[in-house]
Amino acid sequence: MTGAYDNQQITFLTGTNATGQSSGSSSGTAATGAGSNQPAQPDVTVTLAKELIRPGEPDAVTVSPAPAPGQTVTYQVEALKNGDASPAAVDANTGTFTAQVPGVYRVVATVNGVTSAENYADRVTVTGNPAVLTINPGSYALKAGSSPTTLYVEVSDQNQQFLPGETVTFLSDNPNVVSVSSSSATTNDNGVASVQLIPGQTGTAHITVTSGSVSSVVPVTVS
Numbered sequence: 001m002t003g004a005y006d007n008q009q010i011t012f013l014t015g016t017n018a019t020g021q022s023s024g025s026s027s028g029t030a031a032t033g034a035g036s037n038q039p040a041q042p043d044v045t046v047t048l049a050k051e052l053i054r055p056g057e058p059d060a061v062t063v064s065p066a067p068a069p070g071q072t073v074t075y076q077v078e079a080l081k082n083g084d085a086s087p088a089a090v091d092a093n094t095g096t097f098t099a100q101v102p103g104v105y106r107v108v109a110t111v112n113g114v115t116s117a118e119n120y121a122d123r124v125t126v127t128g129n130p131a132v133l134t135i136n137p138g139s140y141a142l143k144a145g146s147s148p149t150t151l152y153v154e155v156s157d158q159n160q161q162f163l164p165g166e167t168v169t170f171l172s173d174n175p176n177v178v179s180v181s182s183s184s185a186t187t188n189d190n191g192v193a194s195v196q197l198i199p200g201q202t203g204t205a206h207i208t209v210t211s212g213s214v215s216s217v218v219p220v221t222v223s
Helices: none
Strands: 005-011 045-048 059-064 072-081 089-091 096-098 103-111 122-126 132-135 140-142 149-156 167-172 178-180 184-186 192-199 203-211 214-222
Touching: 045 103, 045 122, 059 103, 072 089, 132 203, 132 214, 140 149, 140 192, 149 167, 149 203, 167 178, 178 203, 184 192, 192 214
Parallel strands: 140 214
Antiparallel strands: 005 072, 045 059, 059 096, 072 103, 089 096, 103 122, 132 149, 149 192, 167 184, 167 203, 178 192, 203 214
16 A cells, blocks of 8 residues: 555653554654753664565664653554565564565654655665566576586566575476586575586476475476
8 A cells, every 4th residue: 555654753851761552543652851952953864674574574773863851753664565564563562663574665764753754765676475486597407417507596586576585496207317506595685595506417307486485397308
């Protein structure tokens, strides 16, 4: 639901922890004894600790400059792509962002009436489970006795977001024709894993590539 917002409000205290309640459009506000005369607030910058998280995984939110005692902070969460901001929120007690729906989100903060400009807000991508395996080329023709060839696979979710840190397994149905250098590999920061295809005797083999519940079969011919 692009363009939906979830708001949370926090007032920072001197020597007291802010408290809040979380709901679909939740807010958490604490009383303050600070004076009303506050200096002009500079640009408000929001920083998220991680750029990629999984649904339900907390991501620490930092606002700078740090709010002074008595200043009220309101967070807005916007779903920029594919996500749903209605269950997404910044928790007033922990200072963390979470979302349940995969997509791209932006977190904006307002401190004492000053709102983060677009270039001072921060974005986070909530990834889904492996849904697409991209293997190019989709088949291989090798020569018997030749050097190993690298097979690359990119793992992405249903929103075409690449997935780092995913386990990918490789299995040959005919190791005498083509064997693999490793039975598994982990995707890098770009969501790519690789394995070496080692040609043996002439014939045909099929390499089954699997990540999560998704599999793809790569035919290999050795001549």
